[in-house]
Amino acid sequence: MTTEQLSDAELAGQPAAYWTGVAYEALITYIRARQAEKGYTQPQFWLLRNLSANDISPTGDGMTLSELRAAMASYIRPEDDLAAEAEALVERGWLRRDEEGRLWLTEEGEEARVELARNAPAIRAALHEGIDDAEYVTTIKVLQRLIRNAGGTVA
Numbered sequence: 766m767t768t769e770q771l772s773d774a775e776l777a778g779q780p781a782a783y784w785t786g787v788a789y790e791a792l793i794t795y796i797r798a799r800q801a802e803k804g805y806t807q808p809q810f811w812l813l814r815n816l817s818a819n820d821i822s823p824t825g826d827g828m829t830l831s832e833l834r835a836a837m838a839s840y841i842r843p844e845d846d847l848a849a850e851a852e853a854l855v856e857r858g859w860l861r862r863d864e865e866g867r868l869w870l871t872e873e874g875e876e877a878r879v880e881l882a883r884n885a886p887a888i889r890a891a892l893h894e895g896i897d898d899a900e901y902v903t904t905i906k907v908l909q910r911l912i913r914n915a916g917g918t919v920a
Contacts, residue, residue, distance in 0.1 A: 785908070806850060808850040810882075811837055813859065813874055817878050820878065830851060857877075
C-alpha cells in the first residue's frame with residue numbers, strides 16, 4: 766500500500782502509531798548510514814556530545830557508563846552497546862578513562878565532536894527535501910498533540 770493510492774479521507778483513517786514507527790525506523794536507518802559513511806556511529810556521537818561542556822554536558826565532567834546510559838535513556842536504542850562504543854572512542858583517543866572508570870572527553874574528542882556535528886545540516890537537508898518549514902512545524906505540532914492525547918509528555 767502506498768500513500769499515493771490513498772485518498773485524503775483514507776489517509777485520515779490510517780493509524781498514527783504505524784506511520785510514526787515506520788518513519789522512526791526509516792529516519793534512524795538513514796541517519797546512521799550517513800554517519801557510518803563518515804566513519805562513526807550515532808552512539809559514539811552521543812557519547813562525545815554528552816561529555817562535552819560545549820554541548821550537552823553542563824560541566825564537561827567525566828561520567829560512568831551507567832550515568833551516560835541514564836543521560837541517554839530517552840533516545841538510546843536497545844541494540845546500542847555503549848561500552849563497546851566508548852571503548853572504540855578510547856582507542857581513537859577521543860575519550861579517556863580515569864582510575865574510577867569515568868569517561869572524559871579529550872581535546873581530540875572535542876575537535877572530533879565539532880567536526881562530526883558539521884555533518885548534521887546535510888543530513889537534515891536531505892531528510893527535509895520537499896518539506897517546507899511550515900509543513901514541518903505543523904507535523905511536529907500534530908505529533909505533540911497525539912503524544913499529549915495519549916497521556917504522554919512533550920519535552
